[in-house]
Each structure stands twice: as C-alpha cells, then as structure tokens.
Amino acid sequence: MKSLVIVESPTKAKTINKFLDADISVLSSYGHVRDLPKSTLGIDPENDFEIKYVIPTKARKNVNLLKKEVEKADNVYVATDPDREGEAIAWHLIKVLDLKEGQYKRISFHEITKSAIEEAFKNPTELDINLVDAQQTRRALDRIVGYKLSPFLWKKVARRLSAGRVQSVAVRLIVKREEEIKSFKPDEYWSIHAILENINKEQFESILIKKDGKAIPKIGIKTQKEAEETKRDLENTKYQVSLIEKKETKRSPLPPFTTSSLQQEASKKLRFPAKMTMRLAQTLYENGLITYHRTDSLNLSEQAIASSTSYIKSTFGENYSDPKRFKTKGRAQEAHEAIRPTFVDKTPENLDADERNKKLYKLIWSRFVASQMKEAIFDSTKVQVQTENGYTLQTNGSILKFDGFLKAYPMKFEDKIIPELKDKEELELNEIKTNQHFTEPPARYTEASLIKELEENEIGRPSTYAPIISTIQDRNYVEKNKERRFEPTEIGVVVDEMLSKHFPDIVDIKFTAHMEKDLDEIAQGKENWKDLLKNFYQPFEENLKKKYDEVEHKKVADEPTDKICPKCGKPLVIKQGRFGKFFACTGFPECKHTESVEDKTKKTGITCPECAQGELVQKRTKTKKIFYGCSNWPDCKFALWDKPTNEKCPKCGALMVEKGKKIKCSNKNCK
Numbered sequence: 001m002k003s004l005v006i007v008e009s010p011t012k013a014k015t016i017n018k019f020l021d022a023d024i025s026v027l028s029s030y031g032h033v034r035d036l037p038k039s040t041l042g043i044d045p046e047n048d049f050e051i052k053y054v055i056p057t058k059a060r061k062n063v064n065l066l067k068k069e070v071e072k073a074d075n076v077y078v079a080t081d082p083d084r085e086g087e088a089i090a091w092h093l094i095k096v097l098d099l100k101e102g103q104y105k106r107i108s109f110h111e112i113t114k115s116a117i118e119e120a121f122k123n124p125t126e127l128d129i130n131l132v133d134a135q136q137t138r139r140a141l142d143r144i145v146g147y148k149l150s151p152f153l154w155k156k157v158a159r160r161l162s163a164g165r166v167q168s169v170a171v172r173l174i175v176k177r178e179e180e181i182k183s184f185k186p187d188e189y190w191s192i193h194a195i196l197e198n199i200n201k202e203q204f205e206s207i208l209i210k211k212d213g214k215a216i217p218k219i220g221i222k223t224q225k226e227a228e229e230t231k232r233d234l235e236n237t238k239y240q241v242s243l244i245e246k247k248e249t250k251r252s253p254l255p256p257f258t259t260s261s262l263q264q265e266a267s268k269k270l271r272f273p274a275k276m277t278m279r280l281a282q283t284l285y286e287n288g289l290i291t292y293h294r295t296d297s298l299n300l301s302e303q304a305i306a307s308s309t310s311y312i313k314s315t316f317g318e319n320y321s322d323p324k325r326f327k328t329k330g331r332a333q334e335a336h337e338a339i340r341p342t343f344v345d346k347t348p349e350n351l352d353a354d355e356r357n358k359k360l361y362k363l364i365w366s367r368f369v370a371s372q373m374k375e376a377i378f379d380s381t382k383v384q385v386q387t388e389n390g391y392t393l394q395t396n397g398s399i400l401k402f403d404g405f406l407k408a409y410p411m412k413f414e415d416k417i418i419p420e421l422k423d424k425e426e427l428e429l430n431e432i433k434t435n436q437h438f439t440e441p442p443a444r445y446t447e448a449s450l451i452k453e454l455e456e457n458e459i460g461r462p463s464t465y466a467p468i469i470s471t472i473q474d475r476n477y478v479e480k481n482k483e484r485r486f487e488p489t490e491i492g493v494v495v496d497e498m499l500s501k502h503f504p505d506i507v508d509i510k511f512t513a514h515m516e517k518d519l520d521e522i523a524q525g526k527e528n529w530k531d532l533l534k535n536f537y538q539p540f541e542e543n544l545k546k547k548y549d550e551v552e553h554k555k556v557a558d559e560p561t562d563k564i565c566p567k568c569g570k571p572l573v574i575k576q577g578r579f580g581k582f583f584a585c586t587g588f589p590e591c592k593h594t595e596s597v598e599d600k601t602k603k604t605g606i607t608c609p610e611c612a613q614g615e616l617v618q619k620r621t622k623t624k625k626i627f628y629g630c631s632n633w634p635d636c637k638f639a640l641w642d643k644p645t646n647e648k649c650p651k652c653g654a655l656m657v658e659k660g661k662k663i664k665c666s667n668k669n670c671k
Helices: 010-017 057-072 084-096 114-122 129-156 167-183 224-235 259-270 274-286 302-315 355-371 447-456 462-474 490-502 509-523 529-550
Strands: 003-007 024-028 075-078 104-106 188-197 203-211 239-251 376-387 391-402 426-438 478-480 486-488 559-564 571-577 580-585 594-596 603-607 615-620 626-630 643-648 655-659 662-665
Touching (some): 003 010, 003 057, 010 024, 024 057, 129 529, 167 490, 167 509, 224 391, 239 391, 259 447, 509 529, 603 643
Parallel strands (some): 003 024, 003 075
Antiparallel strands (some): 239 376, 376 391, 571 580, 603 615
C-alpha cells in the first residue's frame, strides 16, 4: 500500500524521509496553502463572521501537485507541527485537498527522530478543531484591526502607515518607556567605603550600611556636605570586627529553554535578533537536532531525563548528576516539551553545521544538560565592622567550592576573598572613599527585555514575539540605537498617540492580555470563537465610524533646512515618511524632488574609489540588510556588502573590507 505524508517544510520532509520505508513518500505544503484575500477584508460580519479563504498564487502549483499525489495514495498522513499554527495548516490542507473523514490521519511529533515518528504512526490523533478555531480567531482579529485601522491612519496621519493588534501594544510599551526616561529627574546620592587592614596588613573594602543601629537606605546620603561630614566621623574613630558569618550557599541550575527564554538568552549571549534565533531553531528542529522550538512548557520526557543522567555521570562524574523535573507556570501546553537536544550525546563539538547554528545548538544543549546537574556550591562570608562612634560597615565575600552545573553552563561568578579575620579584632583604617551617584531612569528595552515584558504581561504567544519585534521595526515605528536598545521614531510616537487617544483598547496591555486568555479558552473548547469576534467587532466598528468624523488630521511637522532644491531652487524640508526621514521640495506637487537624509553616524570617512568625490556611507536595503554605498548615488553606483577599511590592497589597489574577523580585498578576482 502506498502512503503519503504531508508536512509544511521541505527540510522537514527530507529529514523525515530518512526514517520511512520506500513505499511512503513525504511532500511539503511549503507553509500555508490558504489565507485571507489581500484585496478585501475576507470576513463577513453580516453573515455570522464567515471567513473567505483563497489559495495564494504562489501556492497553487504545489496544491495541484499534492492533489494528484493524494489520488494515488492509499493512506494520507497530515504531519504538520504540533501547535495552533500547525493544526490550522493541517485543517486548510484537508479542506483544499478535499480529504473526507477516514481518508486521512493526523499525526504530529515534538522531535524529528526515528522513535518519535514511529510512535506518531502508531498513535494517530483527531484534528483538534478547537486549536484551529483559536488560530482562525487570532488571524481574523489581526486582519480586522489591520484592515480597518490602517486606512484611518492614512487619512489622519500619513499614507502607507499600518496598525496591528499586538504590535501596537509593543510600540506603546516602547513609547511609554521613552516618556518615562524624558520625564525622569535624577536624585543625587553618595556611597561611603572604608579600606581597612587586619593585623597582617591585608586590606579589604567595607561599605557603610548603618548608623546608630539604623539602616542607611541606598540613597540615604543625599549631599556632598553630608558625605564629607560622615567621612570626617569615620576618619576619627576606631574599628572592630563585630560579626563574622560563614555559611554554605547554593545556586540552582536554570530550567531548559522555552521559546521566550531562548530568544532572550540568545539575544544577551549571542547578540542574535529574535527573528534570527527562530530561523536557526527551525533549521535545527527540521534537521532532527532539537525538539519543537515553539513551546512555553518546561516538561521533559522520561527518556530525555534518563539519557541526560547517563551522559552526565559518564562525562562529568556521578557527583554531578541530579535529575530534575520542572513545573511550568501559567498557560503553557504541558503536552509539549521544553527545547532540548534530541540526542544529548550529540555534543556541539560533533555538530556538522554552520557557525551560527552551532552557537545556538551549543546554548540549547548546555542549558539542558546543566538543568539535570547538581547546584553550584559557594563558601560565603559576611563580615560586619563596628566603629566606636556608632557606624556599621559590611563586606560580603564568596568562593566557589563545587562548580556543579557551571561545568556545563558557565556563568560569571567572581571569587571575592576576604582576609582571615577574628571576632573583636581591631582594624586599621587605610582610606575613606566617598562616591557620588545619581539615580538612573529606567533602561530602554532591548529585544530580550521587551520579550520578557510581553511574556510577563501575557501579550502574544512564544511564536509571535519574533514577528512582533520584526514588524514594528519594518514599519519604522521603532529603531535600535547604538546600544541595541529600542527608541520610538517620530512617526511611531504620532501613531501611538493617535491610537492611545482614540482606540485605547487596541494599545491597552490588560485588554490585549485578556484577549489572549480568551483565545486560550477557545483552544480548550470553553468559548465560542464567533462570539469573541462579534463582541470585539461591534464596539470597534462603531468607534471607528465615530472617529472618522471627530478626529482631525494630525500632521507630522516638517523640519526646515538651509538646503536648496537642485531642480527648482526652492527650499528643501525634512519630512517623516513610512520608511523614515527624507528631504522633499517645498514646491511639491509641481516639483517632486526628494533626497535621502544621511545619518552622520553612518559615514565612514572613506572616499569613494570609483568617483573619487563622494563618501562611502552605511545604508540599508528595503529588507534592512546593511551595505556601503557612495553618497553621490544615483550618479555613482559604487557599493560594497562588507564594511570597508581605509586601506588599499597591496596587490591590486582595491579597498580592503572586514569579512568576519578577517580583512580581505573587496576585489573578487584578487586573492
């Protein structure tokens, strides 16, 4: 009998095919085979929110191929991913291929290994229509907001703007943080440290914490005058050890990764954007190296725990092994597993992959192995010193005694050694230091901290964080500064202000989080999806109609410049557009001349080798890829993908460029 297995991705199909018999063929749907139409809303509120799906042009050829293969097959297995998105793709495939009940079987697996696939074939499941409905509802809500609000923004702010249901909340968080930073007023405070010596002339530093038995708050000493007075007190007194407290402290390993924690840690440790992390994780999953990468569960299979225990004992020693199970908080799907390597003995060193995939795999592998190891043990010491005139100072030290899980997953812990001291020992004062500080505003969001904020507020799902972050940058509502932190653009602030004032629910964190809970209820079969759409749509549509009449056009102010239009001689102004700032002629619409606004920070100071007049500047393509081009573009079209140095090749005279960690000639014909 001939069987057909349908999956989403050709890479996944290729990997699965290795484990199956010759009479089973595996084909890919290449992602979604149906979607909402681009030209219309595709949702009919007047007809019980009936959704109209179409087969995208690019998918038609492959759908026809799948139909032919289905006709030849005796058994059809729909093996898309084990989540809402995968369940929805399975449902769309069943509809498009006209598969009736009994003609197909639904199978899924959390890892692409021989044993997992064999188990899935033995235990086919039913299509979970509740998961499908939850995904349909999310897609419909996003379409309604985007399709209805975007034209409103075109009319009231600027052309080509767009709104998104969850993305708008992310922009709100970034704008709100910027407002907090701008309104922040720093407070001055001082810290006081004493450099003390024991009887053996060994020095250590101690910080002032109390006066007359009362704790001094962190910002308790507010002025230099107060700090200097305290310093004088401390310079004219005697010091004695009043407390020595030694104890053993333990640091437990972190749990294995979920989607969210993987994105956060890859951002911090590897400087990978969330989008890149998910793309690399997809490759690792589809090649059978890790478990499914879209999960919020910390669950681990008994087999995974057993294999890691055996590996740890044989590699690190019996005293390093400590098998653990982690409890997932919140609304995770316990049927899923955490992200882990499919085979723990497949070490990162043995992985045949490119550098980025290796780095991400090493992060996943190390975190999982460490999660099944013993705690790290430290010898900790706390010493308090009392002065004759009523001040108390404190020093904390710790020394790593047993590395435990740190053997597999290194973390920064510096040993801080305190010299040997005795209770009541008299100490000599070497120096008093007074350090001025100022309270700091809240930090701007990084990708990692924004993902954490979204997760803590239950905004979106693990699989949506990367697209959210990518979308708000693509729309030019936020941008990353030199420190890789998000700042809102001018147009992002204007759009956020417009939505916050007139559509507060759309950018409200609690409202959006409640909507996520409703989607979970639909996924569990506890709520009707069309009721949710109805309850959202009716007040939203009524408010939108009202705002079209009430709201005046919000013009983004033009910035005057001293530049003159080269075509008509009228002044140029800086305008804010969909893709950022640009120079435009004030003679518009008669004169349509525009120029790009070059950021001075993007200049390289290197003269263009082709025209010898322009300067090479850092630019971006429409897909945000960085390149280096001549400032005299379009008259000079010289460009490089790699960052140029100001050196010339000793062989051919072309510019040298940075290629990873190496410096190479930009001339491809020169070696």
